[in-house]
Amino acid sequence: MNNLTILVPAYNEEAVLQQLYDRLTNVIENIPFYKFEILFVNDGSKDNTLSIIKKMRENDNRISYINLSRNFGKETAMIAGLDYAKGDAVIILDADLQDPPELIPEMIRYWEMGYDDIYAKRKSRSGETWFKKWSSSAFYRLLQKMTRIPIQKNTGDFRLLDRRCVEALKQLRETQRYTKGMFSWIGYNKKEILFDRDPRAAGETKWNYLKLTDLAIEGITSFTTTPLRLSALSGVVISFFAFIYMIWIIVKTLVSGEPVPGYPSLMTVILFLGGIQLISLGIIGEYLGRIFNETKNRPLYFIDEYNNEKESNQSSASMNKVNQDHQ
Structure with a gap:
């Protein structure tokens, strides 16, 4: 009998956990020949998320x-x-139940057919503003053009991953993480299924525009160096035209005897070139900051508690323990 883990990251989700559990159990109880583990990851919630999960565990092993x-x-x-x-x-x-658990049986069927990564692609996105939909579409179009990796458009984290995909992802330990891109990067045999995304069942979204912008920057800087190349190319092009402009001024002065153009034109050129330089330095700084974070070689996370047991987080944190358990 195969074992399947349903992984549910949770941050301040007390309002929706019971609905999630009810819908999940209705789905998995109708799937024979499989043993299920429902693994919640409480990401430092400030509400009663953890206590609700613990009560659920008391009634469901x-x-x-x-x-x-x-x-x-x-x-x-x-x-x-x-x-x-x-x-x-x-x-x-x-x-948050925006991704319906009722798609799980279909994912399992494709997994049984030999697919390694069965991901859900959104046909529609209810409960989201037109600006969020437009900006998301624009970002994925931009990212697809800037990277050689075929980034999946209109897909999230809702997917079934075969164990060999999981083991591949576990080897990617960078601190600046863009998992949606990692799913594409590892490859393997993928299958798309379509669905209509629902609004949140309860509670409020944790993804404001500032966090989404930060995630977009992570995606671009994690999977492409195109911004650095564009910065260098812009510098070459602007320097070329600045050189031509300089020659024109010199020739014009020598031929007509007119003085060099004055303060306004000079300041315009200086401010324009200074802006380009600052933008280029900002792009370089983004990549340099990520290099700095990676060189620290810190553990990705620390576990306070796993199934009612306190974790010591000694010797490379919890990875050694987990690997020993699997072996």
Whole structure:
């Protein structure tokens, strides 16, 4: 009998957890020949998320949980869940029920057919503003043009991953994480299924525009160096035209005897070139900052508690323990 892990990152989701559990149990109880683990990753919630999960575990031994020592962000919460997942495949599902658990049987059917990564692509996105939809579409178009990796458009983290995909992702330990790009980077045999995305079942979204912008920057800087190349190319082009302009001024002065153009034109050129330089330095700084963070070689996360047991987080944090458990 195959084991399947349903991985649910959760941050301040007390309002929706019971609905999530009810819908999940209705789905998995109708799937024979599989044993399920429902693995919650509590990402430093400030509400009653953890206590609700613990009560659920008391009544259902299929539930496991990881309590991170603080809020590390969803990207890190997912890799923590993958480190601890015991299933032959892992289904990643958001707690807000925007991604319907009812798609899980279809994902399993495609997995049984030999696909390694069955991902859900959104046909529509209810409950989102037109600006969020437009900006998301524009970002993915831009990212697809800037990188050689085929980034999946209109897809999130809702997917089924075969164990070999999970093991591949566990090897990617960078601190600046853009998991949506990592799913594409590792490759393997992928299958798309379409669905209509629902609005949140309850609670408020944790992704404001500032966090989405930060995630977009992570995606671009994690999977392409095109901004650096564009910066260098812009410098070459602008320097060329500046040189031509300089020659024109010199020739004009020598031929007509007119003085060099004055303060306004000079300041315009200086301010324009200074702006380009600052933009280029900012782009370089983004990449340099990521290099700085990676060279620290810090653990990605610390576990406060795993299934009612306190974690010591000694010797490379919890990875050694997890690997020993699997072996």
